[in-house]
Amino acid sequence: MACTTAFSRCSLNGDMFASKSAARNNSDILKGCPISTKQPLHSKSVYIFSDKSSSGPLYDRKCCKQSGRLSSMRRVQCCALKVEAKPLFNVGSKFQLDDVIEAQQFDKDTLSAIFEVAREMEKIEKNSPGSQILKGYLMATLFYEPSTRTRLSFESAMKRLGGEVLTTENAREFSSAAKGETLEDTIRTVEGYSDIIVMRHFESGAARRAAATANIPVINAGDGPGQHPTQGLLDMYTIQREIGKLDGIKVALVGDLAYGRTVRSLAYLLAKFQDVKFYFVSPDVVKMKDDIKDYLSSKGVEWEESADLMDVASKCDVLYQTRIQRERFGERTDLYEAARGKYIVDQGVLSVMQKHAVVMHPFPRLDEISVEVDTDPRAAYFRQAKNGLYVRMAILKLLLLGW
Template identity: 65%
Template sequence: MQTLHGTNISRRSAAHRPPAAPQLAIPRVGAAVRAAASATAPAPAPAPSGSTLTNNGATINWHQLKLKHVVDSGDFNRAAVDVVFKEALKMEKVKPHTKESRILDGFIMSTLFYEPSTRTRLSFESAMSRLGGTVLSTESAGEYSSAAKGETLEDTIRTVEGYADCIVIRHFQEGAAARAAAVASIPILNAGDGPGQHPTQALLDLYTIQREIGRLDGIKVGMVGDLANGRTVRSLCMLLSMYSEVQVYFVAPEVVRMREDIKHYLSARGVRWTEVSDLREVAADVDVLYQTRIQRERFQNMDDYAAARGKYIIDKDLMRILSPNAVVLHPLPRVDEITTDVDSDPRAAYFRQARNGLYVRMALLKLCLADGHPEILL
């Protein structure tokens, strides 16, 4: 294991790490799932009404946190994450034909996806529908919108905001969501911008870790695969940096190692990170093993892709090394980086992770749209 920071990081961490904040009480479901004892799992802590929470005696409102848009993971602080998580817990309980399922009645969400998507697009659309809203969708905006005629992204956003109350955008260019937010008068939610950011995925990943492991402070996370192009791991690193005593291991082929900007981001916040070549060594030590796909579509040189693919695979043999209390996550889709015989292992949490995306995105839509409207009972 090659530690790149050594003693420097330990000296820096005390100076740069923010003071520990009270951990949000989110019930842990992973232990119950693994033990098949859901009947004895702790009940969810009661969530306050509306989009507020009490933090050290102060009431915090979503919009007081200046998060009109959900574009960049770096825009969040722990208080904002706590707001989202408490709302997500309530979203898990929303049933059809109840008043909670109609809180976004009359609101319209537009999805503009310039890249393929299954989980992100459908979970956003399901989230809107489950809260009573309406969806305007285009599956391949680059081909079936006026972008094919040369229309700029900015002009598309200015046009679509006349038809909808929020826009969920996925784009192949890094920074596209920020460009959209710069000209939009309605909320923009970033559903992935090239190899840049995927903040809603990071939030659902963090929510899943809390639900499965039971804490966010003091966890060890191994990030595996295409870290250079992986917007999910980049965004997750930014959120993890808000928590104390977090340690991150980067396990990647040479051609797709984590980019320097994220390493610097973590170092500046006192987060210990290490680049490692031995996946088995990491698996024996972590609480979370976060696998990612080697993204063929991001490579211009297919020789580099061939060199990276298949280097790190999670299979039954590796699962024997993983701690009994650890979990395996993956943003999906997978190709061959997790073998299908791992799926039956209770520590394989990636499909539960995908399900959590529905609740987190329901929470975000509620907060972005219904908050600030006193006539709507939250």
């Protein structure tokens, strides 16, 4: 099969050849086509398939998909017809990400589109609990660290869309990892049983290793002190729903900023928006690390460190409180005890906050937010946790089915 020279890549049934699935499924059909994997996965051309032996009508992506068989299209040529620029994301097209590993993968357009899908998922969850759009798909959850909200929200998301779940709650102790099996071997095994893997691991960078190994989508559900991208997405979704915008906001990140993977992902994501300012409030032993500060500075994002929570609370639109994580201190319990309890959100902090501002927390919490705050309408953290279901439903749908 030959390709015209009018373009540098081919598309089949909506899948770009640069993806994991396209390379695996379409290599025999598109053999001989010049492919550029460095091109962005969006195009201003419409690719049409025509049978060289027929003078009949052209077959577009929709028709090809409806035919149900690609093997009958052996004798096809790729043609490019220039058309007016279309929206980045069309229904039925492939999601441009193969895996969800870090917040830097997402741009503003993708975030906006994901949030639109999340709003649709919210309607599905409320009005159509029997959705079957992921029927026949199987998700494996590999959690090497404890989790409540992330694991259960992913499993709930999959089941609410008609899919099934394989799960291990403590893979570090109750999987073959306890026998010394490598992460790569575990991933190669599990991908044979499932269509998508959601993994939490105690080592930073583990999710990237898993994604490099797997031929199915991998979602990072938290990798040690590294990142937690789906938490960042649901945090962004919550801010947009609560405040009404993502540009021009002031955000206070409070608590464990050195090891808090949630605040790292949130900082990367919010840096994509205009006129955002960060306040970092934390004990000295868990201050925000230089890599995040340098990244924000390189993007022209304003930030400042402060030891005065009351002053910062009076200025910000979002007060994002985090737990001091004892598990990150190892045997240095003295440092943990020195850091814990220094900054607590209570009625005093609420009294200086603006009326439209919100308090958020990725959970679990200990004593860093007083329970008396729960009844205040600005306490958004339980709504935030619920939003995690909608965002994760959206991510599962997009990775498995596309836009």
